Amino acid sequence: MQKKTALVIGATGVSGRALIEHLDRQPDWNVIGVSRKPPYFQTKARFVHADLMDPQSCKDNLGGLSDVTHVFYCAYLDNKVIAETRAPNAKMFANVLPVIEAAAPNLQHVCLLQGTKYYGQYLGPFKTPAKETDPRIDVPHFYYDQQDLAEQASTGKGWSWSAARPHVICGFALGNPLNIITTIATYATLLKEMGQPFTFPGKPGAFTSVYQATDAGLLARAMVWMSTNPDCANQAFNITNGDFFRYQNLWPVFARFFGLEASGVETVDMPTRMAGADVLWDKIVAREGLQQHPLAQLVNWNFANYAFSNDWDVMSDTTKCRRYGFLEFLDSEEMFLDLFRDLQRKKIVP
Known part of the structure; x- marks a missing residue:
């Protein structure tokens, strides 16, 4: 070989x-x-x-x-x-x-x-x-x-x-905060600690647009x-998972996963909304025995603004890769939940 x-x-x-x-x-x-x-x-x-x-x-x-x-x-x-x-x-x-x-x-x-x-x-x-x-x-x-x-x-x-x-x-990399998985997971964790519902922080159009x-x-x-x-x-x-989704359908699923009350759109500036969240995050890390990574290593709130601002459809045609022989696909909802579970196993989020 x-x-x-x-x-x-x-x-x-x-x-x-x-x-x-x-x-x-x-x-x-x-x-x-x-x-x-x-x-x-x-x-x-x-x-x-x-x-x-x-x-x-x-x-x-x-x-x-x-x-x-x-x-x-x-x-x-x-x-x-x-x-x-x-x-x-x-x-x-x-x-x-x-x-x-x-x-x-x-x-x-x-x-x-x-x-x-x-x-x-x-x-x-x-x-x-x-x-x-x-x-x-x-x-x-x-x-x-x-x-x-x-x-x-x-x-x-x-x-x-x-x-x-x-x-x-979608995956995990330590020290790479431009990451939708750790963004959603840390946002959910912080909202839960604050006793607040799981709101979608982006534009209303981003909540309803087709995404991949x-x-x-x-x-x-x-x-x-x-x-x-x-x-x-x-x-x-x-190369995508091969399916499409709308956040309006996934957000209640994410809320249930993290034990939060699902809510609708509340468009906010994430750096402003999460100002001072580092102290709260350190408190959660100490109490839950999580890996001691600063919040800035896991999420960039400016990236969160960008990630949830796409209020137009994002769709790629993947027939070419299938025509050439790459036939793999994934259910995106299952992927998100699996990756959230992986963060929990790694003790990144509680």
Whole structure:
């Protein structure tokens, strides 16, 4: 059995962690993780640390990885202003790709992690369901920069590229507060402690619009599939759970799970609403014997504002991945509840 070597860049985030946990279970894979911090979970992967914004750091720390066959690029540098995420994220990938290409003579594939921002989902109502063949929007984005670089660099070479386009990736990563699962769970926990009903904090239209999600484990399996299936070379695939939901239907389910009274919409500014909640959270952690993680490691209230503000339908067409052979799907309601239970097992929330 010839082993493949995965280089997972952004290895401690939600997507990177799920990829590593999936590949750890595969006998024909070796795994190297790249992150700014050491892993906080059990893994067989070897970790290296590099500053992706620094070309010299990339050369020094990644330039010797000659055994890499597959790259999974999951790194992301956030900014409150979405337009300002373009330059640094394009630069990081441009720093990494030539180093790995020069170091790894047996490189076979580079898989990019994108999302529905590719279709302009973050700007307002867009064509739904979004298809991979839809034209790019006029607003520049680092997804386009990264894909263009991968296309150009792979032309005439022995390696190919692919791109996964999920929406609202659901899983757990410590220190990654841009996470809908920990956002909902900590919000519910704090409201319960305050003795208040479980209100939906976003816009009324976001409560009723059609939405979708992508389980991090399903996404990991899809990214490995598209990276190792020759038919998927040089293509993009929408990857979601395969179903749709409205928060107005899920919110009462979440309320019952956390033992709260379900309520309707109460549009609030979450940073203002949750000002001072850190002290209350520390009290809950001490009383319930939870892992001692500061609230800021679990939730970003500005992200919560964004996550619950989409008052238009978000729908991706996933017939292409099924046509090419990826047939997995999940019930999103069950996924949310399973991930909430996982947070309880990990003693992240009570």
